[in-house]
Amino acid sequence: MASSTEDRRFEVLRAIVADYVATKEPIGSKALVERHNLGVSSATIRNDMAVLEAEGYITQPHTSSGRVPTDKGYREFVDRIAEVKPLSGAERRAIMEFLESGVDLDDVLRRGVRLLAQLTRQVAVVQYPTVSASTVRHIEVVALNPARLLLVVITDTGRVDQRVLDLGGVVSDEDLAAVRGLLGSAMDGKLLSVASAAVAGLPERAPAKIRDVLVRVATVLVETLVEHPEERLVLGGTANLTRNGNDFGFPGSLRSVLEALEEQVVVLKLLAAAQHPGRVTVQIGEETQVEQMRGTSVVSTGYGAAGAVLGGMGVLGPTRMDYPGTMASVATVARYIGEVLAER
Template identity: 80%
Template sequence: MSSTDDRRFEVLRAIVADYVATKEPVGSKVLVERHNLGVSSATVRNDMAVLEAEGYITQPHTSSGRVPTDKGYRQFVDRIAEVKPLSPGERRAILEFLESGVDLDDVLRRGVRLLAQLTRQVAVVQYPTLSASSVRHLEVVALNPARLLLVLITDTGRVDQRIVELGELIDDAGLSRLRVLLGSALEGKRLAAASVAVGELAENAPASLRDAVIRTATVLIETLVEHPDERLVLGGTANLTRNVADFSGSAGFPGSLRDLLEALEEQVVVLKLLAAAQQPGTVTVRIGEETQIEQMRGASMVSTGYGAAGTVLGGMGVLGPTRMDYPGTIASVAAVARYIGEVLAGR
């Protein structure tokens, strides 16, 4: 890349930085005063004219400064040389806060709340996907001789409790045999494989337990084939109200706040974006129209996958206006995703 192109990128980077910080269009005079660009004001004006002609910046109002376009933000994000790292204290505080979660639900709620506070945007996290979860343990408890409590625990921390109404009474010896049968069929298997294994139990079950096995298997299969990957936890939605101007629907700010809120309500829209950005250790940034979702034309999404031991359990990220602190947001999303994965792996 030529020195001229490098200089123009520095001008673009300065415009992005000032606009993110001030919410105001940026003029050449301000750029020269605030940034050590090493060139004259006339050169900066010329560079801004070229950047505008190439679609990297635009002039939202007559006689005003310039603001970045989606193309300009993309160029800026693609050339981020360094993502601002979190301090050791910040990393330690994140891990301690997440480790205090009592179960999967609590860890995920803490994760989105923390990410929303760090970025001052909307944070979203997807529950661990069905295909990635395995059965860690199944507990079978007799509430009385005709009713059982099943407690299914997965390796991702998901806990499901279900009641089984038995057609025949079961004694302690029968309960022990049933517990062994179910545990051997389920534990250590991915949920889809566990569902198949449980469905085959009745064929070889002792006659005295066949009815209990069938009733228990029916309840378990319903639990195993549910789709927790279709559930989202959201945090910080109120942060959008701090940036109403970014969703005004004008030429410089496509889309509207109502459109974005409707997209958040239609969780399948957000899940689609998260599902497409789950490479371990890789943060994906979609800017404006890159989301390919009409309601989100004025928004950006920074997302990644979380998990452990090379297995991605789900997606998480941040949603906000295209005018956001991309380096800081990328660092925060990467850090929280990493530590959620570590916490879940240790349980």
């Protein structure tokens, strides 16, 4: 679509998308003439609709005289959204204040997902920060009593892992200080994968008298560090799926979308396609390449702090969605989650 005739046809397509999203009803040429100042006769609009239908941008549901957009029509519409309209200043302040009052990483992500679900009235998903992007900010070793330790690992993404460890024997303050020093030098400031390898190698190089303690500590820490939090998703607004249930377009589709959400790996793959902070990716219908989600669109982006992408987040809903509004909400919430995490 490039010439002035094609530009006008795109205006017709845009009007059909807007009206169909707003009304859920197939759109006829008469309604377009009444609702939109397209500056041409109804005969011209009927002709434009015939061309749009022949080219696969709109289609006629068998029970109706009106037309609805196809996946290809939504794609053209989304590709022509020149820039995502920002939310208002009041909306942005409210979002920032809500996220800033989160007490830790878990709380900030849960709040972000709740907000996105409310703003878009769809299902919102956020992926926990990926292991590969996280570094150890600090390792703390606290003696709860002479035979019991508390290990606390804090990462630069704000993730805090705590493990209590029974030593099976008493450890002196001096030995504990040596263990603490070795762990700090092996882990502080290192990527989690590098830190876990360094910890695993500590016991064989340690003085004999603290080797047993280090073996126990290293075993617990390696498990903690190589856990895969990137395989954790926070979901919000799943009830919105049932509200939009009739929009998914084929029998049993709502159930299949719910099944795909339960198979977190499917959603993680979709989010992985969108790891660009500041850029919103839209996958429409069959572009998701997931059979259970062929009536579904995913609007997603990466969130991060200090230029690094920590994970993906976005919104999942029927292809009949408010793309400009959804894209603006996803972009804004992702940006503010990044800013809140960068401040911690």
